[in-house]
Amino acid sequence: MSRRIISTLSIVLVLGASLALVACGGGKSNKLEIFSWWTVGGEGEGLKALFDIYHKQYPNVQIINAAVAGGAGTNAKALLATRLTGGKPPDAFQLHAGLEVEKYDPEKYILPLDDFYKSEGLDKVLPQDLLSLLQYKGHYWGVPVDIHRANILWYNKKVFADAKLQPPTTWDEYFKVVKALKARKIIPLAFGSKDGYEAGHTFETVLISVLGPDAYKGLWTGATKWTDPKVADALNTLKKLLADVNSDHSALTWDGALGQYFITNKAGMMIMGDWVNGWFISQNFTDYGWECVPGPKVFDGLSDSFALPKGAPDNTNAMNWLKVCASQAGQGAFNPLKGSIPARTDVDPSLFNPYSQSAMKDWTSEPIVPSVVHGAAATEKWATVYKDILATFATSGDVAAAQKALDQTATDNLAK
Numbered sequence: 001m002s003r004r005i006i007s008t009l010s011i012v013l014v015l016g017a018s019l020a021l022v023a024c025g026g027g028k029s030n031k032l033e034i035f036s037w038w039t040v041g042g043e044g045e046g047l048k049a050l051f052d053i054y055h056k057q058y059p060n061v062q063i064i065n066a067a068v069a070g071g072a073g074t075n076a077k078a079l080l081a082t083r084l085t086g087g088k089p090p091d092a093f094q095l096h097a098g099l100e101v102e103k104y105d106p107e108k109y110i111l112p113l114d115d116f117y118k119s120e121g122l123d124k125v126l127p128q129d130l131l132s133l134l135q136y137k138g139h140y141w142g143v144p145v146d147i148h149r150a151n152i153l154w155y156n157k158k159v160f161a162d163a164k165l166q167p168p169t170t171w172d173e174y175f176k177v178v179k180a181l182k183a184r185k186i187i188p189l190a191f192g193s194k195d196g197y198e199a200g201h202t203f204e205t206v207l208i209s210v211l212g213p214d215a216y217k218g219l220w221t222g223a224t225k226w227t228d229p230k231v232a233d234a235l236n237t238l239k240k241l242l243a244d245v246n247s248d249h250s251a252l253t254w255d256g257a258l259g260q261y262f263i264t265n266k267a268g269m270m271i272m273g274d275w276v277n278g279w280f281i282s283q284n285f286t287d288y289g290w291e292c293v294p295g296p297k298v299f300d301g302l303s304d305s306f307a308l309p310k311g312a313p314d315n316t317n318a319m320n321w322l323k324v325c326a327s328q329a330g331q332g333a334f335n336p337l338k339g340s341i342p343a344r345t346d347v348d349p350s351l352f353n354p355y356s357q358s359a360m361k362d363w364t365s366e367p368i369v370p371s372v373v374h375g376a377a378a379t380e381k382w383a384t385v386y387k388d389i390l391a392t393f394a395t396s397g398d399v400a401a402a403q404k405a406l407d408q409t410a411t412d413n414l415a416k
């Protein structure tokens with residue numbers, strides 16, 4: 001074959017391949033890499049439901065699930081930052097609504113999505129509280145797929161019925177329940193602290209309970225001092241609470257502790273976000289009840305969104321991914337499996353189980369405060385130091401030292 005024929009042939013082949021890609025609507029590439037930390041029960045199923053919808057609409061795009069295990073993004077966030085700064089971004093990545101975005105230097109590394117919000121009419125279908133949380137430096141950086149609640153006390157119905165107990169709504173009631181469960185050789189509170197954020201998670205729910213919603217919010221703006229005696233009260237309550245958890249907690253993740261102790265009726269309660277609801281669904285476990293963590297009824301909220309890095313290889317495919325995440329159908333498929341409620345206000349509530357239906361009502365009727373451990377209330381720098389202080393406190397129990405350290409990091413971070 002002459003050289004000319006070979007090169008004409010290759011041009012025809014390349015053209016043909018590109019036309020085929022354009023025809024299948026997949027943009028210039030046929031890949032879509034989605035980066036998240038959703039790997040366990042409920043999380044995996046929810047993500048797959050979104051992939052399935054995407055796949056139906058863009059059958060020729062190959063989805064690469066780049067999920068990195070570790071609750072609350074413990075391992076994923078650091079890896080993501082390295083990929084962004086190293087010029088190897090995924091096509092879309094999980095990002096909490098709120099100040100977490102500051103970690104990734106958005107003006108340098110993330111595409112603002114204001115035009116997308118306009119074209120998809122998102123300002124009309126997302127609640128105002130969430131829209132405000134999603135803005136940073138005057139732009140939208142992520143498209144929310146859910147709303148989660150962090151401050152839930154889950155209880156095992158069989159364990160409670162056997163011991164003739166009611167779910168506690170005050171700390172006094174809580175510690176009475178603890179006593180009654182211990183008398184029956186039941187672990188009062190199932191706990192997993194393997195990923196290092198869990199003591200901080202539990203503590204934010206106790207802080208909200210002891211300080212109330214406004215004073216809790218003030219901790220992150222400087223309006224409430226960390227030297228407040230109520231912060232010490234909250235640390236003392238946390239210390240008391242952690243005295244009655246399973247002794248192997250540092251070897252278990254939140255789902256590990258549920259599997260080991262909660263669904264086996266060896267523990268009575270767990271304090272964790274409502275991804276637990278998704279996990280129960282994935283295990284076909286239904287014998288659970290829930291209450292707000294003792295204290296005033298407050299919604300400790302957070303939201304998972306997806307953001308698009310600048311310079312990602314498959315931008316058209318990623319834009320289409322955002323459309324699926326933002327859509328009524330996407331959110332109606334994802335959230336009933338994930339345990340969360342939809343970010344959109346127009347998704348049919350009858351798709352959801354009783355827990356999620358109650359969370360939908362609470363979201364509209366209770367005061368909402370931002371979660372710190374899940375990216376909403378403070379920058380990642382501050383939230384990381386906060387988590388480390390609480391992880392140390394979980395073993396040391398030194399109230400004065402923890403309060404001093406919390407106050408110091410607040411001073412450092414508020415000064416910036």
Ligand code: GAL
Nearest residue numbers: 043070071072073275304374
């Ligand atoms: C949160 C996230 C949830 C859930 C949880 C446990 O940070 O918002 O979607 O995945 O971590 O990993």
